[in-house]
Amino acid sequence: MARLLFITGASSGLGQALAWRFYQAGYSLALVARRTDATAAWAASRQLAPDRYRIYQADVSLIDSMVAAAHSCLSQQGVPDVVLACAGISVGVDTQVRADLDVMAQTFATNNIGTAATFHGFVAKMRERGSGTLVGIGSVNGVRGFAGHGANCPSKAALISYCECLRLELRDSGVKVVTISPGYIDTPLTRRNAYRMPFLMPAERFADKAFAAIESQVSYRVIPWQMGWIARLLRILPNWAFDRAFAGRARKPRNPGP
Numbered sequence: 001m002a003r004l005l006f007i008t009g010a011s012s013g014l015g016q017a018l019a020w021r022f023y024q025a026g027y028s029l030a031l032v033a034r035r036t037d038a039t040a041a042w043a044a045s046r047q048l049a050p051d052r053y054r055i056y057q058a059d060v061s062l063i064d065s066m067v068a069a070a071h072s073c074l075s076q077q078g079v080p081d082v083v084l085a086c087a088g089i090s091v092g093v094d095t096q097v098r099a100d101l102d103v104m105a106q107t108f109a110t111n112n113i114g115t116a117a118t119f120h121g122f123v124a125k126m127r128e129r130g131s132g133t134l135v136g137i138g139s140v141n142g143v144r145g146f147a148g149h150g151a152n153c154p155s156k157a158a159l160i161s162y163c164e165c166l167r168l169e170l171r172d173s174g175v176k177v178v179t180i181s182p183g184y185i186d187t188p189l190t191r192r193n194a195y196r197m198p199f200l201m202p203a204e205r206f207a208d209k210a211f212a213a214i215e216s217q218v219s220y221r222v223i224p225w226q227m228g229w230i231a232r233l234l235r236i237l238p239n240w241a242f243d244r245a246f247a248g249r250a251r252k253p254r255n256p257g258p
Helices: 013-024 036-045 063-076 098-129 152-169 203-216 225-236 239-245
Strands: 004-008 028-033 053-057 082-085 132-137 175-182 220-223
Touching (some): 004 013, 004 098, 013 028, 013 203, 028 036, 053 063, 082 098, 098 152, 132 152, 175 203
Parallel strands (some): 004 028, 004 082, 028 053, 082 132
16 A cells, blocks of 8 residues: 655645655655645646545645644545645745734744644544654754844744654654755745855755655755755854854845835
8 A cells, every 4th residue: 555645835846846756656645735726737747646646725824724634634545654744935024014024924824833733633643553754844044044034034943943842742652753954945935035045956856855864764854965064054153253144145035015
């Protein structure tokens, strides 16, 4: 029987690249997305076998929506082997703009509460079975703060910490928690960035490396590896040196609006 991947954010970007990589490895797919039409079109374009995938409409920022998606997956496909919380928001904010406070709230609702809501419906079943892998998508931006990243950086820092908490809570259960922190990956989200993105990696190559890390059940992995060393350096850099190094860096662009 094929192993099962439950994945959010399956309508574009990293979610689709990861879903395709797992499918190529023989997994069946439980694809969760707000835009099910886009996901269905992608599945058709990839000629996925009808008996190897299901699409569930849900919004990760709405807890009850994710609970319902998990219940549907359990009843239709069973307990997943891997649950991958890939849905996320990365957009610039400006604290002095009132509308951007709503953007911050939505970012935390999606990146943080959404990840917990994605895992929630499966933790008990996985513990009962004694196996399974929960995967959170962090970011190297969770290491330090950058101008314009007042929503993304702290949300990713919190996500990395949350996954570490969960990893310790599930340590003796047989359920593994893996955190993948991407560097700069070529997706529709990153193409909006106006600043230099070192070691930019195609989404398909990222998916290959993330799949290998998840299968090996490492607790934490930065991809690409070069960004892992940069993240280590940034973490220990004194504030005065960090501030000087990034003083002229362009801000992350915010959504058009007031």
